Amino acid sequence: QQPVQSPQAVILREGEDAVINCSSSKALYSVHWYRQKHGEAPVFLMILLKGGEQKGHEKISASFNEKKQQSSLYLTASQLSYSGTYFCGTGHSSNTGKLIFGQGTTLQVKP
Amino acid sequence: DTGVSQNPRHKITKRGQNVTFRCDPISEHNRLYWYRQTLGQGPEFLTYFQNEAQLEKSRLLSDRFSAERPKGSFSTLEIQRTEQGDSAMYLCASSFSGTVQETQYFGPGTRLLVL
Numbered sequence: 234q235q236p237v238q239s240p241q242a243v244i245l246r247e248g249e250d251a252v253i254n255c256s257s258s259k260a261l262y263s264v265h266w267y268r269q270k271h272g273e274a275p276v277f278l279m280i281l282l283k284g285g286e287q288k289g290h291e292k293i294s295a296s297f298n299e300k301k302q303q304s305s306l307y308l309t310a311s312q313l314s315y316s317g318t319y320f321c322g323t324g325h326s327s328n329t330g331k332l333i334f335g336q337g338t339t340l341q342v343k344p
Numbered sequence: 345d346t347g348v349s350q351n352p353r354h355k356i357t358k359r360g361q362n363v364t365f366r367c368d369p370i371s372e373h374n375r376l377y378w379y380r381q382t383l384g385q386g387p388e389f390l391t392y393f394q395n396e397a398q399l400e401k402s403r404l405l406s407d408r409f410s411a412e413r414p415k416g417s418f419s420t421l422e423i424q425r426t427e428q429g430d431s432a433m434y435l436c437a438s439s440f441s442g443t444v445q446e447t448q449y450f451g452p453g454t455r456l457l458v459l
Contacts, residue, residue, distance in 0.1 A: 330441060336384075
């Protein structure tokens with residue numbers, strides 16, 4: 234039931250773009266994206282609810298495809314500060330706040 | 345708003361000992377979650393509370409693990425008879441369930457090492 238993230242790792246140069254995917258085998262109610270730097274707590278980026286919406290946060294945006302049961306995180310014109318591990322957490326019901334997290338995608342941005 | 349806090353930040357114990365961790369959520373948040381994270385993996389759900397009620401507990405959670413939130417504010421997670429496999433980062437998160445876009449905010453975690 235754990236969502237599958239792809240790719241597992243990506244290396245970018247500053248200014249390049251990246252896409253991180255999150256696929257679930259179970260019907261999705263919500264998708265939550267977090268970034269975690271080594272030794273630190275996960276930091277919330279954005280939440281998407283079922284309805285196929287897309288959200289943006291500066292140069293980071295995400296989409297949610299309810300039919301395909303997947304979400305994608307788009308990182309545009311990457312900065313050094315974007316380096317870290319990105320996790321998607323999936324919610325499968327409006328009755329519970331429980332999230333199931335993917336295994337993570339490690340992003341390294343080089344100068 | 346001081347964020348979610350957890351104590352201690354690090355704990356080293358010997359196999360067979362009991363340990364207890366504390367989590368203080370963001371003050372207006374009514375939900376509190378416990379997750380466990382091992383190296384290279386995403387957070388794994390353990391249990392969560394709404395106010396003082398424990399609403400869900402992972403089926404993977406051993407009966408050596410118990411959590412409480414007696415007054416609907418802070419929470420404690422106790423592990424009895426620790427095993428080396430319990431070594432992990434234990435993360436606490438809190439949220440407010442009164443909004444459609446319920447967001448969980450994580451604390452800094454307690455890193456447990458069982459020798």
